[in-house]
Amino acid sequence: MREKIYITRKLPAGIVKKLEGNFYIDMWDQEEKAIPRDVLLDKVKDSQGLLCMLTETIDQEVLESAPNLKVISNMAVGYNNIDVEEATKRGIAVTNTPGVLTETTADLTFALLMATARRLVEASDYLREGQWKTWSPMQLTGMDIHGATLGIIGFGRIGQAVAKRAAGFGMNILYYNRSRKPEAERQTGAQFSELDDVLRESDFISILLPYSSEVHHLISAKELSLMKKTAILVNTARGGIVNEDALYDALKNENIWAAGLDVFEKEPVNPNNPLLKLPNVVTLPHIGSASIATRMKMAELAAENLHNALVGSGDVKRVN
Numbered sequence: 001m002r003e004k005i006y007i008t009r010k011l012p013a014g015i016v017k018k019l020e021g022n023f024y025i026d027m028w029d030q031e032e033k034a035i036p037r038d039v040l041l042d043k044v045k046d047s048q049g050l051l052c053m054l055t056e057t058i059d060q061e062v063l064e065s066a067p068n069l070k071v072i073s074n075m076a077v078g079y080n081n082i083d084v085e086e087a088t089k090r091g092i093a094v095t096n097t098p099g100v101l102t103e104t105t106a107d108l109t110f111a112l113l114m115a116t117a118r119r120l121v122e123a124s125d126y127l128r129e130g131q132w133k134t135w136s137p138m139q140l141t142g143m144d145i146h147g148a149t150l151g152i153i154g155f156g157r158i159g160q161a162v163a164k165r166a167a168g169f170g171m172n173i174l175y176y177n178r179s180r181k182p183e184a185e186r187q188t189g190a191q192f193s194e195l196d197d198v199l200r201e202s203d204f205i206s207i208l209l210p211y212s213s214e215v216h217h218l219i220s221a222k223e224l225s226l227m228k229k230t231a232i233l234v235n236t237a238r239g240g241i242v243n244e245d246a247l248y249d250a251l252k253n254e255n256i257w258a259a260g261l262d263v264f265e266k267e268p269v270n271p272n273n274p275l276l277k278l279p280n281v282v283t284l285p286h287i288g289s290a291s292i293a294t295r296m297k298m299a300e301l302a303a304e305n306l307h308n309a310l311v312g313s314g315d316v317k318r319v320n
């Protein structure tokens, strides 16, 4: 009997068709509605492979419901939605999609940095709401990007790709990372600093660390208090790295100047989240890797990981 793969979101037909050559495929295909938890728990019961998104929490309960599972293929580079330790104990391979989304996520990070610095959303709303009646020299003024110092926290693939863009914009670059990256330092002129120094000296802070319990609320009240009052925080990594209550206070009390957020502690974001009400925050619904070409590449790589891990040959991007 063919092995069964369950896919938690509708994927492009061509990608599903390729998998159908070797496996029995079942898929959640309601695009407007996320897969309900009870459906997921039921569907994994007889599956050998699971292709999921970061919106699905693959915890102990899911793993217990899936005694036949051999591979979990996450269609994302981050995999904090999966209990990797528990999966490893059960001999389940966990895979992700690194690399193919690096440049697209760096583009979005830079776009968010610029939109926040130059108040693009506020300015667009101002015009649409019919408020543009005169001209005043200090109206809708923002922060310069050229010549400013960018501090990158998490200097991996995406962090380094952001640094390349920043170098082109004439920014000075500081970075904090677990280990030093001499080759990227040479290419971008970025300088390694301790975390507190990066926070103190930067005009822009870009967070690009993977989420883990180790970095939960890494940026909290104390860290925000080290930042310049004119500083802008951009988070395109994971919401849990920043303490949202502390961030709200820092923005409300003008201890920092603005924030650009693509990610939140709880997603999808509750529309009543107070951060959405602040004028000095630009918010996005986790669209870092959302270009047509990149989402296709991510889906292809996620399918390839699953296929290769199940047939036992070819390249597999394993995280455990």
Ligand SMILES: NC(=O)c1ccc[n+]([C@@H]2O[C@H](COP(=O)([O-])OP(=O)(O)OC[C@H]3O[C@@H](n4cnc5c(N)ncnc54)[C@H](O)[C@@H]3O)[C@@H](O)[C@H]2O)c1
Pocket (backbone or CB within 6 Å): 077, 078, 079, 098, 099, 101, 102, 105, 154, 155, 156, 157, 158, 159, 176, 177, 178, 179, 208, 209, 210, 211, 214, 215, 236, 237, 238, 262, 263, 286, 287, 288, 289, 290
């Ligand atoms: N907004 C989005 O849509 C989106 C898209 C892609 C990736 N992401 C997030 O961006 C993250 C980074 O992606 P990447 O491909 O650059 O990953 P990466 O593994 O290439 O880079 C992460 C860097 O962080 C460093 N690091 C890890 N833990 C650390 C710690 N505790 N202290 C200091 N340094 C630490 C690593 O040494 C590495 O250099 C992903 O894990 C994901 O959560 C978000």
